[in-house]
Amino acid sequence: MDFTFTEEQQMMAGAFRDLAADICSPEALRALYDGQDTQAEARWQRLAEMGLFGVLAAESDGGMGLGDTDFVLLAEEAGRCALPEPLVEQAGVAVPALREVTAVPEVAALLPQLASGVARIAVVHPNNPYANVPPALTHWLACDAEAVYLLEAGAVEVVAEPSVDAGRRLQRPAAMVPGAAPLAGGEVARELTERLLNRGALFTAAQSLGVAERMLHISVEYAKQRHQFGKPIGSYQAIKHHLATVAVKLEFARAVVYAAVAHVGALGSRSLAAVSHAKLAAADAADLAARSAIQVHGAMGYSWEVDLHFYMKRAWALAGAWGDHSFHARCVQALVCGEAFPLGPDQTFERTA
Amino acid sequence: MDFTFTEEQQMMAGAFRDLAADICSPEALRALYDGQDTQAEARWQRLAEMGLFGVLAAESDGGMGLGDTDFVLLAEEAGRCALPEPLVEQAGVAVPALREVTAVPEVAALLPQLASGVARIAVVHPNNPYANVPPALTHWLACDAEAVYLLEAGAVEVVAEPSVDAGRRLQRPAAMVPGAAPLAGGEVARELTERLLNRGALFTAAQSLGVAERMLHISVEYAKQRHQFGKPIGSYQAIKHHLATVAVKLEFARAVVYAAVAHVGALGSRSLAAVSHAKLAAADAADLAARSAIQVHGAMGYSWEVDLHFYMKRAWALAGAWGDHSFHARCVQALVCGEAFPLGPDQTFERTA
């Protein structure tokens, strides 16, 4: 029983954070918002150089062969810097899913390409209808309860669905080439689809933690320097209590997200509840952080010229991605109120439903 | 279109408030809580002397022949002083209900007695299973969707159901004399029962307003005189914001309750929604006032020796009386989300469903 991350895990996250400060600074996001995003490919290359796309890939595929726990802090950093590229979907969702079907030759061939970042994949799921698409997309991973498809980008007709978050390039597949053969069907497809959603939701929750902490940090700094009525607004109890309340929500959401990592590879009601709980708790923390940030910044927080809005919009976007509030809330309500698995103080870390 | 009360209406409420200060002071409530309540009959007499039981009774029955709007401020005062006796149930609920069935000789004979306070009635309804019983009870008014019964006290076997609010003497009818003849059945009974609930819920909401305002007042006074860290706690922003938030909730609940008075005599979905809205808004205001009062008083508010708990317990009790939260919330949800009547800005004062 140990809830602490290893030094290696923290160092890798720290290294990514340093990289992000370089390639995904507020200035970079401003350029992107002003329609001059020339850096997408360059960012992708830098992420690839650090090997981030291969964290969950097998070493035999050129990956690091690490586990979900090693990835969760990276997803958090991707949220903290509001990374535009879908690192999380490719490295955290698609790769581990495809590792379940390496028997399929095209998958075996693709995995090393995905791990190196040469191939770029977008993932759609019934609960994630709008895929955040990488630069120079090469493949789609699409699924429903019946079947999972791996398709070349050219084989899919797409519709662009611009987001209020200019850092997300959303597309929706409009039609696939007729008669595309599914990667998997039946039980295998059902399980793949469930695990895809588990990882998508959990690593989205981790991003929400990161973006929430970023907004809290920005608000605290602003509250220290902005003066009103002759003293820093951060010395007023109302401001203090807003931000302290965010800190509380964030602290406990963090524990829930980290604990849920152990469930993403599993199936069954207890894992579904743990993942949905994580998604809800992290989204709530990010939502509160955003509203409190506006309270603290006043009209200033409402301005395009202040960094805050990059992270606020990411928080709004993540709330609806990989299962929206209703989906995850109904999931927890049905399982808990229906006692789908034993509840109680001795059950905190149980895995099996 | 006029939302103001007449001087007469305000004077009558003021007179009752003065009387309450005399017969229903915190000292009187303390005696009652300490089990030495010798004043119930005396209080009843004083209420009768002021003619309060006859406010809604016909002048021909010795009443004042006034309307529900004239009674709502009195119900509010009954809440403000946490009156133990069921003035509201007898004068505000039973009398107007019985006036609909004066064709029944025993009703015609009873009304003058109820208006004068000589007769004392308790009212049970499917949504108000525990009746607050007056001293020297003489009659029961009991109803369900099928039938309405008027019974002599002796004819009903009752079970005492003590409340955490020592100011409420609750009883539940366990059995009636077999074969008692209903006052009314069929459609008449259904309508009587619906209007009984409307008045019971609306005048309970008015009492919640009064008890909420009392708790706010007590908290404000305490916050002015209690010092911590060298200044009155009422000068701290956290305390100010707690109490200001109560004031906001109370202000708007008041408008909702006063507007709903016009609906209690009517039938149909719009009236049900207006009354349920009033019950919910007033109960929410009282609940928030109680929690904020505890916040302001600290451990002191938690003590038997401070007046606050008399009013806090009344607030809790009223929340479940005459339709609990779930009943009224489901009612509004079903009617509004189901668009049972036209919604929109031109509909604010519509009466018909």
Place this chain on the structure above:
Amino acid sequence: MAVELQFTPEQQRFRAEVRAWMQAHVPATPLKTLESEAGFAQHRQWERTLAAGNWGMITWPAQYGGRGATLIDWLIFEEEYYRANAPLRVNQNGIFLLGPTLMEFGTPEQKARFLPKMASGEEIWAQGWSEPQAGSDLAALRATAVRDGDTYVLRGHKIWSSRAAFADWCFCIFRTEEGSERHRGLSFILVPLRHPGVRVRGIRQIHGEPGFAEIFFEDARVPVANRLGEAGAGWHIAMATAGFERGLMLRSPARFQVAALKLVQLWRHHAEKADPALASAVAQAWMDAQAYALNTYRTASRLMAGGSIGVEASLNKIFWSELDLNLHRTAMSLMGARAELAPGAPDCTDPSWLEGFIFSLAGPVYAGTNEIQRNLIAERLLGLPRG
């Protein structure tokens, strides 16, 4: 018997008249946003149409282009206005804020010069009060107007000025007494925006449009006759204007009732897969909009019976801003994955939800933050000691 909550036959006739006119005149296709130049021009034209129908500001006296209507009539007008989905009022700073202020403090010449063109929508007004270092703490403002014969020379930097990007005139507060502090030595001055030494720069909002502007005064000269009231009376007059802003006119309930109705319809569309708790949020939104409407009529009755608006303004501000935020947050939850889609995205079925949500975020902070309103309530209504 009082608390008579039915409209009189006259009021019902008035409602019918407004409804008929709106049906006949409200543009079938919604106007472009008034935060764009083209949209601003369209909204200016709409104000002319309203004025032509004598609907510009019905509560104003007839001699200024009004109808001398009562507050109740005003509320009825707004109900029909929003019910008809009529355009936003680009003229609102004029008709709700400066207009009443001019009537109270203006000279006959000032009234004659400014009110008719305001009424006709010919001149659109902006408000120039806040400064980078003077937001909630307005008395900290620094912009100066130095007297030079019959003119004032203006220097300073105003910010968060609504409508200013495309408006014609701005009513501002300047420090006219050198070395004066806080509330003293301020004057209320009317300044043309297309004028030498006046530079206007739009501030893009998080939705990308310039909802507000900054105004830079670089030795701009205006006649002393543009000063409203006495020199040094600026704070007093500004507080009166703020009173109008916090009064009943600006945030009439109809807007929220229309939004609540839309939310109910959104719920019905999503009910099958929605978190059942959102049903209670939807019902709460309707109840709150209804409560806000009822309390507004209650306040209007009080005012018409000779009362004056005081701290209720703060109660109203908190209530409508929280109701608006909760209502739009509920809508965003209901829309799920679609909530983030930008106006113009194929699957973005109704862009007004995202725009409304973003606008609602500003509610608790503008026109006096809700924190400040709570302090006012605690001190003025509840009588708690100042911090």
Place this chain on the structure above:
Amino acid sequence: MAVELQFTPEQQRFRAEVRAWMQAHVPATPLKTLESEAGFAQHRQWERTLAAGNWGMITWPAQYGGRGATLIDWLIFEEEYYRANAPLRVNQNGIFLLGPTLMEFGTPEQKARFLPKMASGEEIWAQGWSEPQAGSDLAALRATAVRDGDTYVLRGHKIWSSRAAFADWCFCIFRTEEGSERHRGLSFILVPLRHPGVRVRGIRQIHGEPGFAEIFFEDARVPVANRLGEAGAGWHIAMATAGFERGLMLRSPARFQVAALKLVQLWRHHAEKADPALASAVAQAWMDAQAYALNTYRTASRLMAGGSIGVEASLNKIFWSELDLNLHRTAMSLMGARAELAPGAPDCTDPSWLEGFIFSLAGPVYAGTNEIQRNLIAERLLGLPRG
């Protein structure tokens, strides 16, 4: 790989051992409330039973009657303790607060004199810190201990002293330096409660039972040897004790997880007629109890890896107190008309909900109000300036 959230075989064996012992020893019929004299005696007896099984305070070192158990073992013990519905710990002031304080600051004689009898449940302790004018602002306390040779003469009035109505001893803070102010000149003194010059008066709580007591010191004399630490070190020691109070021991998550499970069962009983929004409140209660448990294990891991508890204590205090309040408010809503029924009313099916609700109301205000905790978080965790 870290974040390994499975119990070791040893930990699983330990859980089984606790479970078996609890099954064998927890009284079948619940004890009377420890706020009554008879109930207090029953709870004292239960402490003796626990001590006999060496379960009194498993985290204490063996020489003081403990098992030197880890924090994780402690959490497992609590899970089984609450799962078995075992009695409240009448001994908690001793084992959680004074015990650790004595181990850190006591002389060998003091440890030998007090710890064993504390461990055995023979001596039950009360806490005597607050005074009528010194609640949240503890440094304002006035009670004095005047040195007279080898004794202190105690004068003053303590209040909100938990367990004091029937306890044997009280650990108090007195002003030992005449004319000293605020945090200076205070000493930490152990006082017998059945003692000349010491008068204890129960304070009835809103549920009618004396949950707390007032203690009046009227020239009570205690030996100087009863002082813990140096004269004037009282504040420093009290802060250490407060640290233990805010630490992990006192509010272990199991209590809330058991309550959440009961709430789920209450929901299932009322689901048919309940506001569907209450389903989400029930699910939230379970999620929050789970989150509190997870975060407690997370903190425990950090502490076992050599970290120390700091401002997390404030985060915990806010989280559990709000979770407890929301959980019980939801239960009261679900019970509807029955919620107000007093224990003993025929239709009062489970009095623990009303009692728990009333207790939960105190959560946000005792052990440092949540306002104060938020100030601490803002200043110590977020680094915001002091007000």
